[in-house]
Amino acid sequence: MQIISALSEVSDRYRAMFVDLWGCVHDGVRPLPGxxxxxQAYRKTGGVVILLTNSPRPRAGVAAQIEDIGVPDDAYDNIATSGDSARVAMFNGAVGTKVWHLGPAHDIGFFEPPAILENPTPIERVPLDQAEGIVCTGPFDPMADPSVMRPEFLAAKTRGLKLLCANPDLVVDRGERREYCAGSLAKLYSEMGGESLYFGKPHPPIYDLARRRLAEIKDVSDAGILAIGDGPATDAAGAMGEDLDLLFISGGLGAVETGTKPGGEPDPDKLATxxxxxxxxxxxxxGTLR
Structure with a gap:
């Protein structure tokens, strides 16, 4: 393992990068410094940047979201989202045709059929008591403990409903505020004895999608790809499972534990622990992507 202070120290070793968004490129409110x-500098050298995000939104929705945050489109080449991977599964009937949507209203774009499917299964959103499965794009209230969903999950588990998780992230930091994600709900459902299906990091479907998006631009072997992320259970586990080199951002979710100050590097002892x-x-x- 090598601690570096700038991406440019190692970027010339790779032809492409799979880059996490939240906690690496932005904090949900603004782009992170540097x-x-x-x-942008890496792309000017001919490198390809695929943003690899566990967002439940389709690619176009993420592009619009990060534009509003202040991430320009010349910072990346393409986007692969957990939402896109999960949508394909849903429209292939992974959790039935009548589904209960557990998630905020702004995730409604998840239910638009992806263009890559010629004959998508018709999906109808229904109340939980009529559902054949659950589609979870996130909590209704991101500040509420996931345990508030125990009554609904007990009813769903008793009926044997599968839960499709569109975002395996457990938490994210929106500015200074930590919020729960769909992964926390799926984790609880599994702990209660239900079955949760995952399609984002660290699971293979989203990496298959990212490779397809990369192949549209350039033919790159896995040895030429660098994965960048701050989530141990998602970004890191996914890169390690796919046998990709990993640049770990210590100043993201693990900033406190690694002793990483804003704009600085981690404390070596705390990092090792x-x-x-x-x-x-x-x-x-x-410490931070720069």
Whole structure:
């Protein structure tokens, strides 16, 4: 493992990058200092940037969202989202044709059939007591403990409903506020004895999608791809499972535990403890993407 202070120290070793968004490029409110510039500089050298996000939104929705946040389109080449991977599964009938949508109203775009499917299964959103399955794009209230869903989950588990999780992230930091994601709900459902289906990081479907999006631009072997992320259970586990080199961002979700100050590098001892506890074995570590 090598601690670096700038992406440019290692970027010339890779022809493409799979880059996490939240906690690496932006914090849900604004771009993180230096991240956009680092990606723009890499692309100017001929490198390809695929944004690899566990957002439940389709690719176009994420593009619009990050434009509003302030991430320009010249910082990346394409986007692969957990939402797109999960939508394909849903429209292939993974959880039935009548589904209960557990998630905020702004995720309604999830229910638009993806263009890549010629004959998508018709999907109808119905109340829980009429549903054949659950589609979870996130909590109704991102600040509420997932346990508030126990009554609904007990009823669903008793009926044997599967839960399709459109975003495996457990939490994200929106500015200074930590919020729960769909992954926390899916985790609870599984712990209660229900069956949860995952399609985003660290699971293979989203990496298959990312490779397809990359192949549309350039033919790159896995040895030429660098994965960048801050989530031990998602970004890191996914990169390690796919045998991709990993640049771990210590100043994201693990900033406190690794002693990473804004714009600085992690405390080596705290970092070593954190990596051992989380099972992360990165190729490189950097405080923040820059």
């Amino acid at each position: 991240a956009v510039e680092a990606l 954190y990596l051992a506890e989380t099972g992360v074995a990165p190729t490189y570590v950097i």
